[in-house]
Amino acid sequence: MGKQDEARERVLDLIESLQVGQAIPPERQLCVRLGVSRLTLRAAVDQLVQEGYLVRRHGSGTFVSQPKIAQQLALTSFTEDMVRRGMVPSSRTLELAVVPAGARIARRLQVSPEDPVVKIRRLRLADGESMAIETLHVPAALVPGLTAADLEGKSFYELLEHRYGIVIGYGQQTIEPTVTNEEESADLGVPLHSPALLFERTTSTEAGRMVEFVRSIYRGDRYRLVAELSPQRARNGRYSQPLAQLVVRGHEEG
Amino acid sequence: MGKQDEARERVLDLIESLQVGQAIPPERQLCVRLGVSRLTLRAAVDQLVQEGYLVRRHGSGTFVSQPKIAQQLALTSFTEDMVRRGMVPSSRTLELAVVPAGARIARRLQVSPEDPVVKIRRLRLADGESMAIETLHVPAALVPGLTAADLEGKSFYELLEHRYGIVIGYGQQTIEPTVTNEEESADLGVPLHSPALLFERTTSTEAGRMVEFVRSIYRGDRYRLVAELSPQRARNGRYSQPLAQLVVRGHEEG
DNA sequence: GACCAGAATTGGTCAATACCACTTCTTTGT
DNA sequence: ACAAAGAAGTGGTATTGACCAATTCTGGTC
Numbered sequence: 001m002g003k004q005d006e007a008r009e010r011v012l013d014l015i016e017s018l019q020v021g022q023a024i025p026p027e028r029q030l031c032v033r034l035g036v037s038r039l040t041l042r043a044a045v046d047q048l049v050q051e052g053y054l055v056r057r058h059g060s061g062t063f064v065s066q067p068k069i070a071q072q073l074a075l076t077s078f079t080e081d082m083v084r085r086g087m088v089p090s091s092r093t094l095e096l097a098v099v100p101a102g103a104r105i106a107r108r109l110q111v112s113p114e115d116p117v118v119k120i121r122r123l124r125l126a127d128g129e130s131m132a133i134e135t136l137h138v139p140a141a142l143v144p145g146l147t148a149a150d151l152e153g154k155s156f157y158e159l160l161e162h163r164y165g166i167v168i169g170y171g172q173q174t175i176e177p178t179v180t181n182e183e184e185s186a187d188l189g190v191p192l193h194s195p196a197l198l199f200e201r202t203t204s205t206e207a208g209r210m211v212e213f214v215r216s217i218y219r220g221d222r223y224r225l226v227a228e229l230s231p232q233r234a235r236n237g238r239y240s241q242p243l244a245q246l247v248v249r250g251h252e253e254g
Numbered sequence: 255m256g257k258q259d260e261a262r263e264r265v266l267d268l269i270e271s272l273q274v275g276q277a278i279p280p281e282r283q284l285c286v287r288l289g290v291s292r293l294t295l296r297a298a299v300d301q302l303v304q305e306g307y308l309v310r311r312h313g314s315g316t317f318v319s320q321p322k323i324a325q326q327l328a329l330t331s332f333t334e335d336m337v338r339r340g341m342v343p344s345s346r347t348l349e350l351a352v353v354p355a356g357a358r359i360a361r362r363l364q365v366s367p368e369d370p371v372v373k374i375r376r377l378r379l380a381d382g383e384s385m386a387i388e389t390l391h392v393p394a395a396l397v398p399g400l401t402a403a404d405l406e407g408k409s410f411y412e413l414l415e416h417r418y419g420i421v422i423g424y425g426q427q428t429i430e431p432t433v434t435n436e437e438e439s440a441d442l443g444v445p446l447h448s449p450a451l452l453f454e455r456t457t458s459t460e461a462g463r464m465v466e467f468v469r470s471i472y473r474g475d476r477y478r479l480v481a482e483l484s485p486q487r488a489r490n491g492r493y494s495q496p497l498a499q500l501v502v503r504g505h506e507e508g
Numbered sequence: 509g510a511c512c513a514g515a516a517t518t519g520g521t522c523a524a525t526a527c528c529a530c531t532t533c534t535t536t537g538t
Numbered sequence: 539a540c541a542a543a544g545a546a547g548t549g550g551t552a553t554t555g556a557c558c559a560a561t562t563c564t565g566g567t568c
Contacts, residue, residue, distance in 0.1 A: 002551065005436075026518060037553045042520090047447075058519050059561030177431035177449040177474035193301075195431040195449065220431035256521070280548060291523045296549090312549050313530035 003036050007044035010034050015053055015064050023061035024054065049191055056191060078124050078132065079155040088127050091134075093148040094187065095121040098140050105137050108202050108213040116140035122151065123187055130188045132218040142166060142211065166211060171203035177220075184217050195220030257290050261298035264288050269307055269318050277315035278308065303445050310445055332378050332386065333409040342381050345388075347402045348441065349375040352394050359391050362456050362467040370394035376405065377441055384442045386472040392465065396420060420465060427455040431474075438471050449474030 011034075014024055024030065031041040045062060048054045055065040079089045098116050106113040120136040136156070138146075143164055150159055160166040179193040188194075199216040265288075268278055278284065285295040299316060302308045309319040333343045352370050360367040374390040390410070392400075397418055404413055414420040433447040442448075453470040 004551075028518085039554090040552060043551090056519065057561080058559070059517080061518065061561095175429075176477065177451045179433075179449055195433055197431050223430070258521075282548085293524090294522060297521090310549065311531085313547080314532075315548065 004040050004044050004047075007034050007036050007041055008047055011041075011044055011048060012053070015048070018064045020064050023063050026061065078134070090125045090128070091151065092123045092125065093120065093151055094123055094133075095119065096146075096148045096151075101137070101139075105213060109137060109139055109210045111139055111210070118143055118146055120151065129222075130190075130219070131222055132216050133184055133187050134214060134216045136215075137213045138211065160211070166205060168203045168205065168211060171201055173199060173201040175199055178217075180217065188217070188219055190219060190221070197223060258294050258297050261288050261290050261295055262301055265295075265298055265302060266307070269302070272318050274318050277317050280315065332388070344379045344382070345405065346377045346379070347374065347405055348377055348387075349373065350400075350402045350405075355391070355393075359467060363391060363393055363464045365393055365464075372397055372400055374405065383476075384444075384473070385476055386470050387438055387441050388468060388470045390469075391467045396465065414465070420459060422457045422459065422465060427453060429453055432471070434471060442471070442473055444473060444475070451477060 011024065011030075018024065025033070027038055027041055027045070031038040034041060036044075045054060045056075049056055049062075053065060055063050057063065078091075097119050099119050101109060101111050101113050101115050101117045103113050105117060106115065109117065111117070116139075118136075118138045118140050120134075120138075122134045122136070123130055124132045124134055143160070150163075157168060160168070176198050178196050178198045180188065180190060180196050182192060184196070185192045185194065197218040197220060199214070199218065201212075201214045201216070203211045203214075205211060265278065265284075272278065279287070281292055281295055281299070285292045288295060290298075299308060299310075303310055303316075307319060308316050310316050332345075351373050353373050355363060355365055355367050355369050355371045357367050359371060360369065363371065365371070370393075372390075372392045372394050374388075374392075376388045376390070377384055378386040378388055397414070404417075411422060414422070430452050432450050432452040434442065434444060434450050436446060438450070439446045439448065451472040451474060453468070453472065455466075455468045455470070457465045457468075459465060
C-alpha cells in the first residue's frame with residue numbers, strides 16, 4: 001500500500017470526525033502531521049475531492065462536503081424533474097445568439113450548415129446550486145423573436161408548445177460518462193475533471209421535423225440515473241422496441 | 255495559460271502526427287524537449303490519457319490509442335448486448351465464493367446479514383477486450399451447486415431460468431458516472447481514474463422475491479447509453495410509469 | 509463605525525531529483 | 539539452439555523547495 005493510499009485513509013477518518021461544512025486542516029499542516037509530502041497529500045485529497053467527500057476553495061480551505069444526494073435523474077425536462085423532488089429549479093442564461101449551424105449541428109438538425117440556429121447556453125440550478133450546463137440549438141426559423149427573458153424560469157418545451165405551436169414527438173438521447181473540462185468546471189463551480197454525465201439529445205415533431213439538439217453536462221456528484229426494469233419479449237429475434245423508453249414532459253398529445 | 259496546458263497542446267500535435275498504436279517519446283525525453291518538468295508533462299499526458307487519446311503501459315511506453323468507438327450500450331444482458339452488435343462476448347470469472355451477505359447486500363437482497371450469498375466477480379469481454387467488471391450477489395439458497403464453469407460463455411439469466419426455474423420479473427437499476435479505482439483499473443486494464451459508468455441493479459421474480467444484486471463498472475471509453483424518447487402523458491400530475499423502461503433479456507413471459 | 513490597503517493564510521502550479529516496479533531486450537551459460 | 543539471468547529503459551510514486559493566485563483577516567484611516 002502506497003503512502004498516498006495510506007494518507008487517503010487517514011484523511012477519510014478525519015472527515016468522519018468532522019461535520020459537513022467544516023474545514024480540514026491546511027495542506028501544509030496536514031502533510032507534516034501525516035508524514036508525507038504535500039504533493040502526496042494533495043494527490044490523496046484530490047481523490048477524495050473527485051469522489052465527492054471534500055470541496056476545495058482556493059485561498060480559503062478544503063471543506064467536508066455534503067454526502068452525495070441519493071438523487072434520481074428523471075430523463076425528462078429539467079424543470080419538472082426538480083419540481084418533482086421538491087427543489088426549486090432556476091436557470092441562468094449564459095449565452096443566447098443566432099449563429100450559422102456549422103457542419104456538426106447542421107447534421108443533427110438536418111439543416112444546411114449556413115442556416116441560422118439559435119444557440120442557447122444555460123446554467124441549470126436547483127435550490128440555487130448548480131446542477132447542469134445545457135447547450136441548446138434550435139433552427140432559428142422555428143423560434144422567431146426568442147429572447148433570453150423567455151427562458152427564465154419557464155420550461156423550454158412549454159414555450160415551444162404555447163407560443164410556437166411546436167410539440168415534441170420523438171427524440172433520441174445518448175448518455176456517456178465524462179469529466180468536466182475547464183469551461184464546464186468554471187460554470188458549474190466544480191473542480192476540473194469532475195465525473196459528469198454527458199447527455200446529447202435530439203428531438204423532432206411527430207412529422208419528423210427536427211426541433212432541437214441539446215448537449216447537457218450533469219454534475220456526477222449530484223445525479224444518478226434510475227431505471228425501472230420490466231421484462232419484454234423479443235420479436236423475430238430482434239428488439240423492436242426502444243432500448244430505453246423515456247418520459248418526455250407531460251404533453252397532452254404525442 | 256499554464257505550462258501544463260501548453261504541454262498538452264504540444265503533445266496533441268504530436269499525437270496527430272502519429273499512427274494509432276505508435277508510442278510517443280519517453281516521458282524523460284519529452285519533458286526536456288518541451289522544456290517542462292516531468293511532473294508537468296505527466297499531468298498533461300494524464301489529461302490526454304483520461305480523454306482517451308493515449309494509453310499508458312507500465313514499463314513499455316505511452317501509445318496513441320484508437321478513437322472512441324461510437325458504441326451503444328443496451329440496457330440488457332451483456333451477452334445479448336454484445337451479440338447484437340456483432341461482437342463475441344466472453345467472460346472470465348475472477349472470484350466465486352459463498353459468503354455472508356453483510357449489512358449492505360442483505361438490505362438489497364432482503365435477506366439476513368448472516369445468510370449466505372454467492373458472490374461472483376466477472377470480467378466481461380467483447381472480442382477479447384475488457385469491457386466491464388460485474389460483481390454479482392445471489393442468495394445461496396436460490397442457486398445450489400453453482401460453479402464457475404456454469405458461467406463461462408453463458409448468460410446468467412438463461413442459467414437461472416433453465417436450471418433453477420427462476421424468471422426475472424422486475425428490476426431497478428441506477429446508473430451514475432464515476433472513475434475507476436485501483437482494483438477496477440487493474441482488472442479492466444485501464445488507467446486509474448478513468449471515466450466509467452457504475453451500474454447497480456437489483457432484480458426480482460414476478461412474485462417479488464429478490465434474485466440478485468449486481469454492481470457493474472463499465473468502461474467509459476467504450477460505452478454509451480442510448481435512449482429513444484417518445485412522449486407520454488402524465489396522469490393526475492404524476493408519472494405512473496417508470497422513468498425509463500428497460501428491455502430485459504428475451505424471456506417468453508414477464 | 510465604515511471603508512480600504514496590505515499582510516497573512518490557503519490552495520494551485522512547477523522544478524529538480526531520487527527511487528521503485530514492470531517490460532523488454534541483450535547477454536551469457538549450458 | 540535454448541533458456542535463464544541480468545541490464546537497460548519505461549512509466550509510477552514520492553520528496554523537497556519554491557513561487558503564484560485567490561481569499562480572508564487585520565489594522566489603519568477617514
